[in-house]
Amino acid sequence: MWFYIARRVNLFVFTVAVLYFLVFLMVNALPGELATNLSGIQNPDIAQYDEIVAQYQLDKSWFNQYISFIKQRIHGDFGVSFGNGQSIFNDMLTLLPATIELCVYAMIIALIFGLPLGILAAIHYKKFGDFFLLGTSLIGYSIPVFWLGVIAIMYFGLDLQWLPVAGRLNLLYQVDPVTGFTLIDIYLSNIEYKQLAYKDAFAHLIMPTLTLAVIPATVVIRITRTTMLEELNANYIKASQARGLHPITIIFHHALPNAMQPVLAQISLQLSTLLTSAMVTEVIFSWPGIGQWLIQATYQQDYPIISAGILVCAGFVILVTVVSDVLLIATTPQRRSAVYGSN
Amino acid sequence: MPLLDIRNLSIEFDSPHGRIRAVDRVNLSINPGEILGLVGESGSGKSLVAKAIMGILNDRWTVSADRLRYNGVDLLSLSAKERRKLMGREIAMVFQEPSSSLDPNDTVGHQFHESLPMDECDVSFFKRRKWRDEQIKGLLHKVGIRDHKRVLKSYPHELSEGICQKVMIAMTIAYKPRLLIADEPTTVIEAGAQDQIFKLFKKLNQLNEVSILLITHDLEHVANWTETITVMYCGQTVEAGYTKDIFKQPFHPYTMALLQSMPHFDDLLNHKSQLTTLSGCVPSLQHLPIGCRLGPRCPRAHRRCVETPSMEKVRGHYFSCHFPLIEHIES
Amino acid sequence: MARTNSIYQEEVIPTPLRHIWMNFISYPLAMLGLWVFIGFLIITLIAPFAAPYPPELQHPNALLYPPSWHEDGQVSYFLGTDDLGRDILSNLLHGVRTTFGSSLIVTIFAAFIGIFLGILSGMSRGLKSSILNHILDATLAIPSLLLAIVLVAISGQTLANVMIAVGIALVPQFMRATHTAVHHELTREYVVAAKLDGANQFQIFYNVILPNILNALIVQFTLAISIAIIDIATLGFLRIGAPAPTSEWGTMLADGVDLIFIAPWNVTFPGMAIFASVLAVNLIGYGLQRAVKEGFG
Numbered sequence: 012m013w014f015y016i017a018r019r020v021n022l023f024v025f026t027v028a029v030l031y032f033l034v035f036l037m038v039n040a041l042p043g044e045l046a047t048n049l050s051g052i053q054n055p056d057i058a059q060y061d062e063i064v065a066q067y068q069l070d071k072s073w074f075n076q077y078i079s080f081i082k083q084r085i086h087g088d089f090g091v092s093f094g095n096g097q098s099i100f101n102d103m104l105t106l107l108p109a110t111i112e113l114c115v116y117a118m119i120i121a122l123i124f125g126l127p128l129g130i131l132a133a134i135h136y137k138k139f140g141d142f143f144l145l146g147t148s149l150i151g152y153s154i155p156v157f158w159l160g161v162i163a164i165m166y167f168g169l170d171l172q173w174l175p176v177a178g179r180l181n182l183l184y185q186v187d188p189v190t191g192f193t194l195i196d197i198y199l200s201n202i203e204y205k206q207l208a209y210k211d212a213f214a215h216l217i218m219p220t221l222t223l224a225v226i227p228a229t230v231v232i233r234i235t236r237t238t239m240l241e242e243l244n245a246n247y248i249k250a251s252q253a254r255g256l257h258p259i260t261i262i263f264h265h266a267l268p269n270a271m272q273p274v275l276a277q278i279s280l281q282l283s284t285l286l287t288s289a290m291v292t293e294v295i296f297s298w299p300g301i302g303q304w305l306i307q308a309t310y311q312q313d314y315p316i317i318s319a320g321i322l323v324c325a326g327f328v329i330l331v332t333v334v335s336d337v338l339l340i341a342t343t344p345q346r347r348s349a350v351y352g353s354n
Numbered sequence: 355m356p357l358l359d360i361r362n363l364s365i366e367f368d369s370p371h372g373r374i375r376a377v378d379r380v381n382l383s384i385n386p387g388e389i390l391g392l393v394g395e396s397g398s399g400k401s402l403v404a405k406a407i408m409g410i411l412n413d414r415w416t417v418s419a420d421r422l423r424y425n426g427v428d429l430l431s432l433s434a435k436e437r438r439k440l441m442g443r444e445i446a447m448v449f450q451e452p453s454s455s456l457d458p459n460d461t462v463g464h465q466f467h468e469s470l471p472m473d474e475c476d477v478s479f480f481k482r483r484k485w486r487d488e489q490i491k492g493l494l495h496k497v498g499i500r501d502h503k504r505v506l507k508s509y510p511h512e513l514s515e516g517i518c519q520k521v522m523i524a525m526t527i528a529y530k531p532r533l534l535i536a537d538e539p540t541t542v543i544e545a546g547a548q549d550q551i552f553k554l555f556k557k558l559n560q561l562n563e564v565s566i567l568l569i570t571h572d573l574e575h576v577a578n579w580t581e582t583i584t585v586m587y588c589g590q591t592v593e594a595g596y597t598k599d600i601f602k603q604p605f606h607p608y609t610m611a612l613l614q615s616m617p618h619f620d621d622l623l624n625h626k627s628q629l630t631t632l633s634g635c636v637p638s639l640q641h642l643p644i645g646c647r648l649g650p651r652c653p654r655a656h657r658r659c660v661e662t663p664s665m666e667k668v669r670g671h672y673f674s675c676h677f678p679l680i681e682h683i684e685s
Numbered sequence: 686m687a688r689t690n691s692i693y694q695e696e697v698i699p700t701p702l703r704h705i706w707m708n709f710i711s712y713p714l715a716m717l718g719l720w721v722f723i724g725f726l727i728i729t730l731i732a733p734f735a736a737p738y739p740p741e742l743q744h745p746n747a748l749l750y751p752p753s754w755h756e757d758g759q760v761s762y763f764l765g766t767d768d769l770g771r772d773i774l775s776n777l778l779h780g781v782r783t784t785f786g787s788s789l790i791v792t793i794f795a796a797f798i799g800i801f802l803g804i805l806s807g808m809s810r811g812l813k814s815s816i817l818n819h820i821l822d823a824t825l826a827i828p829s830l831l832l833a834i835v836l837v838a839i840s841g842q843t844l845a846n847v848m849i850a851v852g853i854a855l856v857p858q859f860m861r862a863t864h865t866a867v868h869h870e871l872t873r874e875y876v877v878a879a880k881l882d883g884a885n886q887f888q889i890f891y892n893v894i895l896p897n898i899l900n901a902l903i904v905q906f907t908l909a910i911s912i913a914i915i916d917i918a919t920l921g922f923l924r925i926g927a928p929a930p931t932s933e934w935g936t937m938l939a940d941g942v943d944l945i946f947i948a949p950w951n952v953t954f955p956g957m958a959i960f961a962s963v964l965a966v967n968l969i970g971y972g973l974q975r976a977v978k979e980g981f982g
Binding site for chain 3: 022026027029030033037040041065089121145146149150152153154155156157158161162164165169184193283284287290294305306309310312314317318320321324326328329332
Binding site: 044245246247249250251252253254255256257260264269270 | 405408410438439440441442443446447450451454455456457458460468469522525526529541
C-alpha cells in the first residue's frame with residue numbers, strides 16, 4: 012500500500028508541476044509587462060526591475076524562467092496586488108479559510124441531505140417516492156446558483172428580514188482570526204457574549220451555505236441512488252436475504268458501505284464545479300473569500316491576483332483529489348487488490 | 355408427509371411484450387431426508403423456482419401456486435417477517451457463484467459472525483465472542499476447512515471458489531436447516547473440490563437428516579448423488595421419479611435426449627460423428643410455444659401437442675407427455 | 686413469396702439506436718424537455734423577426750413597466766420593461782441567441798476537439814497515456830470560471846472570446862469522459878478478440894469501440910450543453926461576459942438585481958429563461974440516460 016501512496020504523491024507532484032506550467036504560460040500571455048505581471052510592482056524602477064529579473068531569471072531561457080517561477084511561488088512570494096500593493100500571500104491566508112469554510116459546510120450539508128434521500132429513492136425504485144426525488148433533484152440541478160442566491164436574499168434577507176445578507180460576522184464582535192474559520196475562532200477567543208456571536212455567525216452562514224449546497228446535494232442524490240440500485244441487485248445481497256438477515260442490517264451494513272465508494276469518488280470530481288459556484292455565491296453574499304477577491308481583481312484587471320488565485324484554487328482541488336484517493340484506497344480492500352493486480 | 359410440497363407453481367412477469375409465464379405449473383415434492391435433483395438446461399427456470407421458494411424474487415415477478423407448502427405451512431400466505439424467520443432457519447440456500455455471494459468489502463469472519471444464530475448461546479455476555487469463535491471453528495472444520503484462521507481473516511476475492519462455497523455451506527448449516535437448496539453449487543468449482551462438496555452434502559443428508567434440493571444441469575452429478583429427479587424444460591415439469599428408474603428407462607422424449615447427449619466414452623464412437631442432440635434451440639421468452647413447450651423440437655410431436663399434457667403417473671414415475679416412450683401404459 | 690420452414694415467429698429486433706429512441710419517446714418528461722429544446726432552437730433562428738422591438742431600443746416614457754397582466758402593465762410591453770425602458774420580452778428573445786445558441790455552438794466545437802483528444806489519449810498506453818492523464822487532471826482542476834476569466838482577461842471582452850473561453854473550459858470534460866469510456870472499453874474481451882482477428886488500431890476504434898461509447902458520449906454532450914449555458918450566464922452575471930449592447934440572460938439578471946425591490950420581474954424572467962433552458966436540456970439528458978441503460982437491460 013505504501014507503494015501506491017508513493018505513486019499517488021508522485022502523481023500529485025507531477026500534476027502540480029503541469030499546473031504551474033499552464034499558469035506560467037498564462038502569465039506570459041497576459042497583456043502588459045511580464046515583469047509587472049509576475050511581481051505586481053507597477054512601473055518598477057531600475058533597482059526593483061533588476062531584482063525581479065534576478066528572481067524570475069527573465070534573462071535566461073524559458074525553462075529557467077519556469078523553474079524560478081515555481082521556486083518563487085513555493086517560497087510564498089506571490090507578488091503584490093496592483094490595487095493596494097499588499098502582499099498577495101498574506102491576503103490569501105485570511106481569505107482562503109473563508110472559502111474553504113463555505114465549501115466544506117456546503118458539502119457536509121449536501122451529504123447529510125443527499126445520502127438518505129438517495130437511499131430512499133433507491134428503495135422506492137420506480138414508485139412515487141423515487142420519481143418525486145428524481146424530479147426534485149433535476150429541478151435543483153437546473154437552477155442557476157446566482158438566481159437562487161438573489162431570490163434567497165430578496166426573500167429571506169430583505170422581505171422577511173430573517174437573515175443578514177452580507178459578510179461573515181457582524182462587526183460588533185471582535186474575534187481574532189486565529190484559524191480563519193469563524194466558528195472555531197469564536198470558540199478560541201475570549202470575548203463575552205459568545206452565544207450571541209455563535210448565533211450571529213450561524214445566521215450569516217445559513218443562506219450562502221444552503222444556496223451553495225443545492226447543486227452538490229442533487230448530484231449526491233443521483234449518484235447514491237444509482238450505486239445503491241446496483242448494489243441492491245447484487246448477488247451477495249440476495250444471499251444475505253436468503254440467510255434471513257434483517258433488511259435494515261442488509262442496507263446499512265452491506266449495501267451502503269459498498270455504494271459509498273463511487274459516491275465519494277464522484278465528490279472529489281465535483282470539487283472544481285463547487286469552487287466555481289462558491290465564487291459566484293461569495294460575490295452575491297459579499298462573503299470575504301477567495302472568489303469575491305478574484306472577481307474584484309478581474310474588474311480591476313489585477314493580474315497578479317488572478318494568477319495567484321488560479322494556482323491556489325486549482326492546487327487545492329488537486330490536493331483534495333489526491334488525499335481522497337489515498338483515503339479511498341486505504342479503506343477499501345477490493346480496490347487495493349485491483350490496483351496491485353492490474354496497472 | 356412431504357417436507358416441501360409444490361403444486362402448479364407459476365411465475366410470471368410483465369414485459370413490454372405482455373405477460374410472460376416463465377415457469378408454468380411446476381410440480382415438486384421432497385420428502386424428509388431425501389436428495390432431489392432438479393435438472394434442466396440454462397433458462398429452464400430452475401433458479402426461479404428455487405428463489406420463489408425462498409421468497410427472494412424481485413417485485414417484478416408474480417408467484418402463484420395451488421400449493422406451496424413447507425412442512426404444512428403455506429409459504430405464500432406468510433408475512434415478510436414470518437418468511438424471514440423461516441428462511442435461514444429451516445430452509446437454507448447456497449448459490450452458484452460463492453465468492454460473489456459474500457460481501458466483497460468485508461472479511462469472511464465478520465460476515466460469519468453476523469449470520470451466526472445466537473439462540474442457543476447460553477454463556478454470559480463477555481464470553482459470547484469466544485463462544486462464537488468456537489462455533490465458527492467447529493462449523494468450518496465440519497465442512498472440511500482446516501486452516502480456519504486464514505480463511506476467516508481473508509476477503510472473499512482472496513479465496514478460491516471451492517473454499518468460498520464451503521464457507522457458504524458452513525454458514526447455512528449453522529442454523530441446522532431441514533431443507534438445503536443448492537442452486538448449481540459446483541458449476542464454477544474445480545473438480546476436486548466438487549467431489550468434496552458433494553460428499554459434504556451426502557454427509558449432511560445422512561447424519562443430520564437434511565433434505566437437499568440440488569439444482570443442476572450436469573447429469574453425472576445427478577446420477578451419482580440424488581435419489582429422485584425432476585426434469586424441467588422451459589419452465590414446465592417434464593418428468594419426475596426415482597433416479598434409477600429414469601436413467602434406466604426415461605419416458606419423456608426430452609429426458610431421453612438429455613441422456614443420449616451425454617457422450618459415453620466407453621462405447622466406440624465413430625470418427626467425426628455428430629453428437630446426438632435435439633434439433634433447434636430453447637425458445638426465447640417472448641415466443642414460447644403454446645401447449646407442450648418441447649413441441650417444435652420434439653421428434654415425436656403430433657398435432658395433439660398444442661394442448662399442454664397433464665402429469666401422469668406410472669409406478670411412482672411421473673411424466674407429462676402425450677406420446678411417451680413406453681409401449682403400453684398400465685392404468 | 687419466400688416462406689421459411691421455421692415455425693417460430695420472425696422476430697424483428699430493432700437496432701440499438703432505434704431501441705433507444707423508442708424508449709426515449711415513451712418518457713413524457715423527456716419528450717417535454719425535447720419540445721422545449723426545439724422551441725428554443727426555433728427562437729434562436731427567428732428571434733430578430735419574432736421580437737416586437739429591437740432589444741437595445743430604449744423607450745424613455747415606458748420605464749419600469751410591469752408585465753402586462755399587472756394592472757399597470759401594457760400589452761405592447763408584454764413582459765414589462767427595465768429601468769432604461771428596454772422591452773424585456775425582446776431582450777429575452779434575443780438573449781436566446783446569445784446564451785442558448787452560442788452555448789450550443791460552443792458545445793459542438795468543444796465536443797469535437799475533446800472527443801478527438803480523448804480518443805487519442807484513451808487509445809494510447811504507457812508513458813504517453815500517463816502524461817496525457819496528468820495534463821488532463823491539471824486542467825480539470827482549474828475551475829471553469831477561472832479559466833474563462835483568465836482567457837477573457839488575456840484577449841479582451843467580446844462575445845467571441847467568451848465563447849472560446851467557455852469552450853476551452855469544456856474540452857477537458859469531454860476528454861475525461863471519452864478517455865474513461867475508451868479505457869473501459871479496451872478492457873473488454875471483444876476488443877482482444879478483434880485484435881486477435883488482426884484488426885489495426887483504427888479498425889478496432891471505428892468498428893468495436895466507437896459504437897459502444899456513443900451512448901456515454903451523447904449523455905456527456907447534453908450535460909455539457911447545460912454546463913455551457915450556465916457558464917455563459919454566470920459570466921454575464923458577473924459582467925465579465927458578452928459586453929453591454931448584447932442581450933444576455935445573465936447580464937439582464939445582474940442589471941435587475943439593483944431593482945429587485947421595485948421591479949422584481951427584471952430578475953424573475955431572465956432567471957426563469959435560464960432555468961427553463963437548462964431544465965429542458967437536463968430532462969433530455971436524463972431521458973437519454975434512462976433509455977440507454979434500459980435499452981440493454
